[in-house]
Amino acid sequence: MKITFYLSLLLAGFHTVAHTQLPPSDHSGHDPNDPKHHIHHGGEAIACLKLVPSNADFAFQLFREVTQEAPNKNIFFSPVSISSAFAMLALGARSATQSQILEGLAFNITEIQEEEIHEGFQNLIHMLNHPEGGVQLNMGNAIFVTEKLKLLKKFSDDAKALYQLEAFTTDFNKPTEAEKQINDYIERKTHGKITNLVKDMDPQTVMLLASFVFFKGSWEKPFKPELTEEREFFVDAETTVKVPMMHQMGRFDFYFDEDLSCTVVRLHYNGSATAFLVLPGKGKMKRLEQTLDKETIQKWSDHLFQSSMNLYFPRFSISGSYEISNTLRKMGIVDVFTNQADLSGITGTSELKVSKVVHKACLDVDEKGTEAAAATAVEIMPVALPPTIEFSHPFLMLIFDRDTNSTLFIGKIVNPTITS
The missing domain is CATH 2.30.39.10 (Alpha-1-antitrypsin, domain 1)
Known part of the structure; x- marks a missing residue:
């Protein structure tokens, strides 16, 4: 029987803003697709730009699936948080499990090499964590592992270098303590915006992966x-x-x-x-x-x-909380949730599968954001x-990052008085 690998995707608080990008008609006069626009990032954007078409296709395909499942409800999620977490998971996946993950993320693996995908995400995460002035943006990943399992050195080293992974030992036999450790970490990383991401954990869990993104900023022209x-x-x-x-x-x-x-x-x-x-x-x-x-x-x-x-x-606040395993199955990511899963590149054992994918996101929109311009x-x-x-x-409310051409957040606001 496969051991349960509990994969949790987390998206962070979003306060009055989301970081953004859009194609050429940007008010700064820059063409974001022009590599010269990104010189201050040491050419990293070129690697990022290879991800742009696939990440956008994944974002809008996921949006269509989620809206079909909840046609009359508020929706808010972070495509880039989900895709980066699964791309990191692909580092430890093998055979059909790996190809399904990458193809489910909308990559054509005959046109882009796996190495290029990981390099692109490495640069994407680095650039998002070092935005231009006026915004606060943090993105990262953490893995919580039972003491009985050891991460393979190659996976650990690669995930730290490419996805800024932090690894922690967790005693899942004490689910209440494990939940507190994980939730405290996520709450701290998202500046208190995301709380109680994990609850009712299966005591058979041996590993949990959390991915987070946090954005905070202010309107260029505040409302009075x-x-x-x-x-x-x-x-x-x-x-x-x-x-x-x-x-x-x-x-x-x-x-x-x-x-x-x-x-x-x-x-x-x-x-x-x-x-x-x-x-x-x-x-x-x-x-x-x-x-x-x-x-x-x-x-x-x-x-x-x-x-x-x-x-x-x-002016409104909404949050979205999703268990998206079934949604991802519809998008072709199947084996990783079954006994056919091959995640042997993570710990060396093939006795792992993903049991659950949790994603939570928040959006606050008000007059000023965090600061009023002087x-x-x-x-x-x-x-x-x-x-x-x-x-x-x-x-709809769509939030983009100009420097990386990333769709950070997609929201559909049906009723702004309902917060979750």
Whole structure:
């Protein structure tokens, strides 16, 4: 019988921001796909950029699967947290188990070598942990192992070098103590945002892998709290809730996608963070969910233009907690959850399989973020009142990292008054 290998994926707290990237029409004037844009990272971005198409395909495929499983619920998760954890798991996987993991992460292993994938993730994690000013971003991995098992030196050395892995000895025979050790670690790494990630642990567990990402930042143009007012949010045809609606009048990056009947607004944060706020026309959310992909994001980015508007956007906090083993099975990652699993590159024994994959993410959006900028800018507004765009029914929020072209977070907000 296979020993249980409990794999837990953790995503960290996200406070008013997520780090960001988008394709060329970035307000800084840089083309993020231009390697010169990344000279300060010593050319690391070139390795990162090889991951971009596959990581984006994985992110949107996972989004489609999760939305099908929970069509009328808030969704918030970090694709890059999940993909980096499974890429690290592939380091210790062998034969079909390894190829299923890499192909499930949307890599074409005839076009990109395994070594290039790991090198790309190494550089991605390093760059995300050293963002440009204005944001706080931490990403990493930890493995908790019973004393009876020893990690193979090659796996331990490679995982530390490539994925910044920290390893800890844990007594899973004392599940309450084990849970506290793991949860305390994650809570500390996510600055208190993610708590109680692990609960009701199987005492047969011999190993647990945790992956986390934490982001904290502030809007480039903060909303004024005194302008926030309660307004109606239309959850569906029968349900209306009151939400604190932030308000700002100014010039914003804007695009209306006629094909998908959705309004796109891009907001910037201090540093290199950007959020795409996507408001589909009523009744159009399902089509948007089913067709959203990296080409759509690129089209939006290329067509954004500055437009004056009255923007209303809710202040809210949501979290998502998922057990995604079945979702990943649908995406082709099958053997690792069965007795056919070959994870012999981790400990030298083939008696390991993954029992559970837990992912938890949080999002807080408010007027300021963590800091208000000291500088003051005065915008000259036209005499005629600009159009009003109000996020008063379900919408998407996508957060990107410009330096690494990574989709850090994907959210679907159906009801901003429900926190989990």
